[in-house]
Amino acid sequence: MPDITSTELHQRQQAGETPTIIDVREAWEHEEGRIPGAQNIPLNSLPEKLDDLDELKDQEVIVHCKGGTRATSAKAYLTQQGFTNVRNLEGGFQAYQQG
Structure with a gap:
């Protein structure tokens, strides 16, 4: 799947879309600033969170x-x-x- 640009994501959000966004930064980074609607799952925690994400396997995940x-x-x-x-x-x- 091709990657997504920040411009495309901004446009989709402004159009009312709510894509699934996972922030893989550390919790303290997420607290300092976040993309609206993003859930924070630090990269090293992904393996233990896989079961929670199972319903997303065939959906778009950013x-x-x-x-x-x-x-x-x-x-x-x-x-x-x-x-x-x-x-x-x-x-x-x-x-x-940066927009």
């Missing part, structure tokens, strides 16, 4: 971190676990904040 590195790992991991529509937010939270 993952993000600060700049993109951890989200790239999260996308690869979730894809290996059978998720079929995982997209990385290009440039991460930093790009999202």
Whole structure:
């Protein structure tokens, strides 16, 4: 699945869409600033949270971190676990904040 740009995500949110967004940053990073509607599951916690995410396996899931590195790992991991529509937010939270 191709990644998503911050512009596309902003446009979709402004149109009233509520995509599933997973913030794989640490909890303290999420507390400092977050994308509206994003749930925080730090990258190292993903394996233990898989059962909670099972209903999302065939739905679009957008993952993000600060700049993109951890989200790239999260996308690869979730894809290996059978998720079929995982997209990385290009440039991460930093790009999202810039609009």
